[in-house]
Amino acid sequence: MKWIGRRQSDNVEDRRGMSSGGKGIIGGGIIGIIILLLNLFGGENAQMLTPVLEQFNQQSTQTESRPLTEKELEEQKFIETILADNEDVWTKIFQENNLQFKEPGLVLFSNAVETACGNATSSSGPFYCPGDQKVYMDLVFFEELKTRFGAQGGDFATAYVIAHEIGHHVQTLLGTSGKMRQMQEGKSEAEANKLSVALELQADFYAGVWTHYNQKMNAILEEGDLDEALSAAHAVGDDAIQSKIQGHIVPESFTHGTSEQRKYWFMKGYKTGDIKQGDTFAELR
Structure with a gap:
């Protein structure tokens, strides 16, 4: 991905190397894998994952402050550039639709972090907190994504994750997230999960739209x-996560969508670049 030399956002807060504590966890990120699985499956599956969760929690105890390494400083520049790209693209899209975009924040942390949504650890995966309108990320997660779940990795994989989480910010600004929560009230767990899937797939669509615009504006894509x-x-x-963790899938427990759905909606956003074509809730009506 081509990113060097572009504007960098001032809305990134790098808390890596700072003392932190707390073992609370919140979900809601693109891949809050461990906590997501605990919430979805419960029972014997929760017991199976407990040792993994405890391992993460043991890493979240207080640590002393330290200076950032050269690698971490380079990562910070990359994240600041990607966030700036998101700011520029969504400001443009909102203006085209006679709306005003409010820039989100992004916090990099190690092991554990305090947020307006509660305390979280690395096991939450990257997530967006509507309470303070910030994205939270521990970049160690992306190594887990490669080694544990078989993703290719790479800088654009990280950019996609950030764009997905900013997609949740867009949903907050447009009121979509609030409407979805209201729609979930009184619904069965399976019906509420379908609404959650629609929200997540729309965030994937928005990540594709961002890619479409950013390619036009900055020619970012490489082979x-x-x-x-x-x-x-x-x-x-x-489906990929459940199959890998427990050996079978439970469709009614899905909250983020299947692998094919996530790829489809990302590519639809990328190919069309049209925010109006991202109604992932349509089939639920």
Whole structure:
């Protein structure tokens, strides 16, 4: 991915290397894999994952402050550039639709972090907190994505994840997230899960729209970049995760969508670049 030399956002807060504590966890990210699986499956599946979760929690105890490494500083520049790209693209899209875009924040952390949505650890995966309108990420997660779940990795896979989480910010600004929560009230768990899937797939669509616009504006894509994004989308499909973790799938428990659905909606956003074509809730009506 071509990213060097472009504007960098001032809305990134790098808390890596800072003292942090707390073992609370929140979900809602693109791939809050461990907590997602605990919530979805429960019972024996939760017991199976408990040792993994405890391992993550043991890593979230207080640590002393330290200076960032050269690698971490380079990662920070990359994240700041990708966030700036998101700011520029969504400001343009909102203006085209006579709306005003409010820039989100992005927090990089190690092991554990405090948010307006509660405490979280690395096991949550990258997530968006509507309470403070910030995206939270521990970049160690992307190594897990490759080694544990078989994704290709790469810088554009990271960019896709960020764009997905900014997609949730867009949903917050447009009121989609709030409407979805209201629609879930009084529904069965299976019906509520379908609404959650629609929300997540729309965030994937928005990530594709961002890619479409950013390619036009900055010619960011290099050979293999789209494959990196699709590989990440495939790895975090509910069916892929359930099959890998427990050996079978439970469709009614899906909350993020299948691998094929996630890839489809990302590519639809990328190919059309039209925010109006992202009604993932249509088939539920």
